Structures are given as structure tokens and as C-alpha cells.
Amino acid sequence: MLKEDLINSGAIKFGDFVLTSGKRSGYYIDIKSAYTDPKILDEIGLEISGMVKSGKIAGMELGSVPILVSVSIKTKRPFVIIRKDDLKHGTRKRYIGSINLNEEIDIIDDVATTGGSIMKAAEIIRNNGGIVKRAICVVDREEGAAEMLKENNIELYSIIKASELR
Amino acid sequence: MLKEDLINSGAIKFGDFVLTSGKRSGYYIDIKSAYTDPKILDEIGLEISGMVKSGKIAGMELGSVPILVSVSIKTKRPFVIIRKDDLKHGTRKRYIGSINLNEEIDIIDDVATTGGSIMKAAEIIRNNGGIVKRAICVVDREEGAAEMLKENNIELYSIIKASELR
Numbered sequence: 001m002l003k004e005d006l007i008n009s010g011a012i013k014f015g016d017f018v019l020t021s022g023k024r025s026g027y028y029i030d031i032k033s034a035y036t037d038p039k040i041l042d043e044i045g046l047e048i049s050g051m052v053k054s055g056k057i058a059g060m061e062l063g064s065v066p067i068l069v070s071v072s073i074k075t076k077r078p079f080v081i082i083r084k085d086d087l088k089h090g091t092r093k094r095y096i097g098s099i100n101l102n103e104e105i106d107i108i109d110d111v112a113t114t115g116g117s118i119m120k121a122a123e124i125i126r127n128n129g130g131i132v133k134r135a136i137c138v139v140d141r142e143e144g145a146a147e148m149l150k151e152n153n154i155e156l157y158s159i160i161k162a163s164e165l166r
Numbered sequence: 167m168l169k170e171d172l173i174n175s176g177a178i179k180f181g182d183f184v185l186t187s188g189k190r191s192g193y194y195i196d197i198k199s200a201y202t203d204p205k206i207l208d209e210i211g212l213e214i215s216g217m218v219k220s221g222k223i224a225g226m227e228l229g230s231v232p233i234l235v236s237v238s239i240k241t242k243r244p245f246v247i248i249r250k251d252d253l254k255h256g257t258r259k260r261y262i263g264s265i266n267l268n269e270e271i272d273i274i275d276d277v278a279t280t281g282g283s284i285m286k287a288a289e290i291i292r293n294n295g296g297i298v299k300r301a302i303c304v305v306d307r308e309e310g311a312a313e314m315l316k317e318n319n320i321e322l323y324s325i326i327k328a329s330e331l332r
Binding site for chain 1: 202207208227228235238239242263264
């Protein structure tokens with residue numbers, strides 16, 4: 001259902017694409033343009049909401065924030081926004097919201113590629129006393145994220161896997 | 167109603183504060199921490215939604231985004247996120263979402279001080295063919311934003327004015 005809507009909305013395009021990494025790809029994903037339509041965001045939020053287990057959710061600035069807020073509203077769970085590294089504001093708190101000691105938090109993201117962004121968010125949550133066991137993304141590109149996160153005790157869940165798009 | 171909730175949630179604190187500008191203030195506003203609670207975000211979203219007139223809404227990265235998404239979900243209007251200036255990614259599109267020619271867009275923000283952030287968003291929307299006549303914020307600090315925006319043909323609306331907090 002959501003997969004077809006993402007294709008119809010232009011969020012997933014098929015063709016011959018050169019990614020910023022230089023790799024070629026048979027599909028191109030642009031969740032960020034699609035989710036500015038509240039109908040699409042609602043569907044994404046609904047599917048992600050069904051996979052949330054912890055009492056709080058977190059996401060990395062900026063791409064995951066609309067999904068995070070949609071899931072927060074649907075599940076009535078508070079959210080944490082992890083800020084990107086920003087040398088200009090070195091002393092600034094690295095997140096918006098609260099992280100309590102030994103509180104379990106699920107991480108939400110739009111697209112998982114290598115898992116670097118999710119891992120960064122997990123490190124900041126863990127360094128501030130929180131517990132991370134699960135991450136949920138819309139699209140898993142299957143380029144190593146699940147394996148890398150598993151080594152770091154995080155289970156990755158997704159709505160759509162790249163292998164389903166080929 | 168919302169004003170009391172913002173005070174109770176700690177979003178608005180009274181006391182003797184030194185702001186980053188060096189000025190002293192009898193109150194301190196931290197909407198960002200408060201709105202990570204979905205109950206507070208829901209109330210903010212509800213009040214802002216009642217003031218939206220255009221068919222699309224926009225906000226500046228990052229602070230306004232949760233409010234923007236809440237209003238988008240409530241009013242079923244698509245949203246545009248204006249990115250902060252980022253020299254590292256000079257060629258990147260300055261916004262997420264779409265701006266159509268002669269399309270009217272309302273700007274949403276958490277706090278208006280001098281109005282600089284709202285004006286920046288308005289310039290980017292106008293440079294991309296959109297029309298901006300209205301901006302809506304949660305708190306208007308009444309430090310010149312309304313006057314400056316009016317000179318630029320933007321009417322500023324707010325839920326709470328600083329003078330109501332003194």
C-alpha cells in the first residue's frame with residue numbers, strides 16, 4: 001500500500017541514477033519531498049507507529065523530524081530531536097527534548113544506508129543515559145546498516161527494503 | 167489556556183534571566199523543550215491552525231518544524247521546510263517541499279524576536295515564485311518583528327505577546 005503510494009507520489013523513482021557516492025542505482029528515493037504531503041506523511045506515520053515499542057522516540061535533524069512528529073502525535077509519545085554536529089555552536093545541547101537515565105528510546109529515520117546517522121543518534125542517547133535497542137526506518141537500502149547496527153545491539157526495522165524495489 | 171500550559175510545562179519561566187544578546191529579561195521562553203510533549207504540541211498546533219489562511223504553510227529549519235508538521239496534519243495542508251544557510255552544501259536546494267508560481271504560503275515560527283528568521287523564509291519563498299502575506303508565531307517577543315514584517319507586506323499573528331507575560 002505505502003510502497004505504491006510512495007511510487008505514485010514520486011518519492012521512489014525507477015530509472016538509471018548516479019548517486020552522490022558515484023554509484024549507479026536502478027531506483028532513486030526522495031522521501032523528504034513526498035512527506036510534505038500530509039496524506040503521505042500520515043501513511044508513513046501509521047506504519048512506523050505500529051513498530052514502535054519504547055515509551056519515547058528520537059530522530060536525527062532534519063530529515064527524520066516530520067516522521068518523528070507524526071509518530072509522536074499518533075502514539076502520544078514524546079520525542080527527542082538529535083542535532084547534527086555543529087562546530088559553530090560547540091557548547092549547545094546536542095538534542096531538543098529530554099533523555100532520562102535508563103529510559104529506552106526507539107530511533108526513527110527516513111532512509112537507512114550505512115546506518116551511520118542512526119548510530120550517531122544512538123551514541124548521543126546512550127552517552128546521555130538512555131537505552132537504544134531498536135531503530136525504525138521507512139526505506140532500508142540494505143547497504144550494511146542492519147549488520148552494523150546489530151553489532152552495536154540495535155535491531156533495524158523498515159517498511160520497505162531495497163531488494164523489494166529492484 | 168495554552169499560556170497556562172506553557173508556564174506549567176516550563177516553556178515559559180519567570181525570574182531574572184540574561185539572554186544570549188546580553189539583555190536582561192523577566193521571563194524566559196523555551197518552546198522547543200515544551201513541544202516535544204505531544205499534548206503541548208497538540209495545543210500549539212490547534213491554536214496556530216485556527217489562524218492559517220493560505221493553502222500551504224512553511225517554516226524555517228529547525229525550531230518551527232514540529233509545529234509546522236502538527237499544523238499540516240491538523241489542517242491537511244502541505245508544508246515547506248526552508249533550510250538554514252549552509253555554505254558546505256552551497257548548491258543544495260534551499261527548501262524541502264514544493265513552491266508553485268503565485269502560490270500563497272503562510273509562514274509559521276515558534277518565537278518571533280526581530281523577525282529576521284521569518285523575513286529570511288519569506289525572501290526564499292518569494293524568490294521562488296511564492297506569495298507571503300502572513301506569518302504566525304507562538305510567542306511574539308514584541309522586539310520589532312511585527313513592524314519590520316509589516317514594512318515588507320507581512321502581517322504577524324501570535325498566540326501570546328511578551329506584554330502579556332510581564
